[in-house]
Amino acid sequence: xxxxxxxxxxxxxxxxxxxxxxxxxxxxxxxxxxxxxxxxxxxxxxxxxxxxxxxxxxxxxxxxxxxxxxxxxxxxxxxxxxxxxxxxxxxxxxxxxxxxxxxxxxxxxxxxxxxxxxxxxxxxxxxxxxxxxxxxxxxxxxxxxxxxxxxxxxxxxxxxxxxxxxxxxxxxxxxxxxxxxxxxxxxxxxxxxxxxxxxxxxxxxxxxxxxxxxxxxxxxxxxxxxxxxxxxxxxxxxxxxxxxxxxxxxxxxxxxxxxxxxxxxxxxxxxxxxxxxxxxxxxxxxxxxxxxxxxxxxxxxxxxxxxxxxxxxxxxxx
Numbered sequence: 001x002x003x004x005x006x007x008x009x010x011x012x013x014x015x016x017x018x019x020x021x022x023x024x025x026x027x028x029x030x031x032x033x034x035x036x037x038x039x040x041x042x043x044x045x046x047x048x049x050x051x052x053x054x055x056x057x058x059x060x061x062x063x064x065x066x067x068x069x070x071x072x073x074x075x076x077x078x079x080x081x082x083x084x085x086x087x088x089x090x091x092x093x094x095x096x097x098x099x100x101x102x103x104x105x106x107x108x109x110x111x112x113x114x115x116x117x118x119x120x121x122x123x124x125x126x127x128x129x130x131x132x133x134x135x136x137x138x139x140x141x142x143x144x145x146x147x148x149x150x151x152x153x154x155x156x157x158x159x160x161x162x163x164x165x166x167x168x169x170x171x172x173x174x175x176x177x178x179x180x181x182x183x184x185x186x187x188x189x190x191x192x193x194x195x196x197x198x199x200x201x202x203x204x205x206x207x208x209x210x211x212x213x214x215x216x217x218x219x220x221x222x223x224x225x226x227x228x229x230x231x232x233x234x235x236x237x238x239x240x241x242x243x244x245x246x247x248x249x250x251x252x253x254x255x256x257x258x259x260x261x262x263x264x265x266x267x268x269x270x271x272x273x274x275x276x277x278x279x280x281x282x283x284x285x286x287x288x289x290x291x292x293x294x295x296x297x298x299x300x301x302x303x304x305x306x307x308x309x310x311x312x313x314x315x316x317x318x
Contacts, residue, residue, distance in 0.1 A: 001195075001196070001199050004192040004195040004196050004199075005192070005196065007188050007191075007192045008188070008189060008192040008193055008196065010185075010188060011184075011185045011187070011188030011189035011192065012185065012189060013185070014181050014182070014184055014185030014188065015181075015182060015185035015189065015222045016185075016222055017181060017185075018177075018178045018179070018180075018181030018182035018184075018185055018222075019178070019182060019222035019225075020178075021174050021177060021178035021181065022174070022175060022178030022179060022182060023178075024174065025166075025170075025171045025172075025174035025175040025178060026175060028166055028171045029168075029171050029172075029175070032168060032171070050243050050246040050247060050250060050251060054250060054251050054254060071270065071274075072247075072251065073247040073248055073251050073252045074247075074270060074274045074275060074278050075274070076243075076244075076247045076251075077244045077247050077248070077278045077281075077282070078274070078277055078278050078281060078307070078310065079307070080240050080243055080244055080247075081240065081244060081278075081281040081282055081285055081303060082277075082281045082303040082304065082306050082307035082310065083221075083303075083304070083307045084221045084224050084240060085224070085237070085240045085285055085300070085303065086299075086300040086301075086303035086304040086307065087221075087224065087225075087300065087304075088224050088237065088240075088300070089285075089295050089296070089297060089299050089300030089303070090297055090300035090301060090304065091300075093294070093295050093296050093297050093300075094237065094294075094295055095293060095294050095295075096237065096289045096290075096293050096294065096295060097293065098289075098290055098293050100238075101241075101286070101289055101290060102290065103140075103143065103144060103147060104140075104144075104238065104241045104242055104245060105241060105286045105290065107136070107140045107245050108241060108244055108245040108248070108282065108286075109279075109282070110136070111133065111136055111245060111248040111249050112248060112278070112279060112282075114129075114132065114133070114136070115133075115248050115252070115275075116275060116279075119263060119270075119271060119275060120271065123262060123263045124260070124261070124262040124263060125252075125256045125260055125261055125262075125263075126256075126260050127256070127257055127260045129256055129260070130252070130253050130254070130255070130256030130257030130258075130260065131253070131257055132253075133248065133249045133250075133252055133253030133256065134249065134250070134253035134254065134257060136249045136253070137246065137249040137250045137253060140245065140249070182222070224239065224240065237289075237295070241286070244282065269317065273310075273313065277306070277310060280306070281303055281306055281307075284299055284302055284303060284306075285299060285303065
């Protein structure tokens with residue numbers, strides 16, 4: 001028990017430090033190539049912070065539990081949007097660039113439409129579905145890189161008057177190291193939180209619905225908080241939208257390709273509550289941002305209330 005508490009604390013330290021390194025390096029890369037921070041957040045940062053979900057889902061698929069990816073992906077999207085993004089909006093509402101936001105938002109809803117089609121029409125996810133989701137991931141990355149090259153962010157002499165102090169090689173190394181430290185920290189935190197909760201007599205179902213789902217989203221939370229502290233609100237928003245997309249196309253795509261699965265009767269709650277809520281919270285966050293090019297505190301408040309109600313529902317249904 002004592003060892004688990006120490007490892008839990010160590011995992012938290014790794015998450016915080018890894019998030020600090022990752023945000024610093026990503027922001028430096030954005031400024032070096034005059035790229036919008038939102039796009040950097042929606043690609044490089046999102047891949048790094050989605051690593052825990054990738055590992056959890058892939059491990060489950062390898063032992064024949066492909067359905068783990070279904071709940072993990074949807075739950076992470078809801079947590080990222082209705083908790084992490086909500087906290088970001090309540091603390092520091094920010095302006096957005098419609099042109100920069102359109103691509104990741106459109107890609108998410110296209111992937112979500114395909115995801116819903118498989119869930120509601122076939123009640124199953126075949127290996128072909130997984131391959132298509134992975135293909136969506138690669139197409140999105142290619143299109144995003146092409147967009148960055150075509151429309152680089154103009155240098156702002158007032159905001160970035162000097163050349164970056166770090167080298168590109170160091171930035172890349174810190175991105176990789178930061179992502180690895182975040183992933184290790186999240187794993188330590190989740191594993192030892194489960195051990196502690198079990199020792200205290202907390203039901204396993206409650207642990208699965210709370211600690212695991214929230215634990216794999218901790219990197220996004222740490223990155224969001226670190227971005228707020230460093231004044232990189234756009235990086236945080238881009239990271240959350242990108243992470244949500246990657247949860248559907250990369251996390252689910254990899255797990256489904258490894259282990260296709262059918263939706264059982266136990267998944268009925270996912271079809272009636274989880275998926276509609278996932279789409280609803282993303283609409284609340286993205287539509288006002290696209291229409292008014294601004295995110296407001298009321299959005300954060302609505303999302304937090306929705307997440308609290310969702311958690312109450314989960315505990316009552318457990």
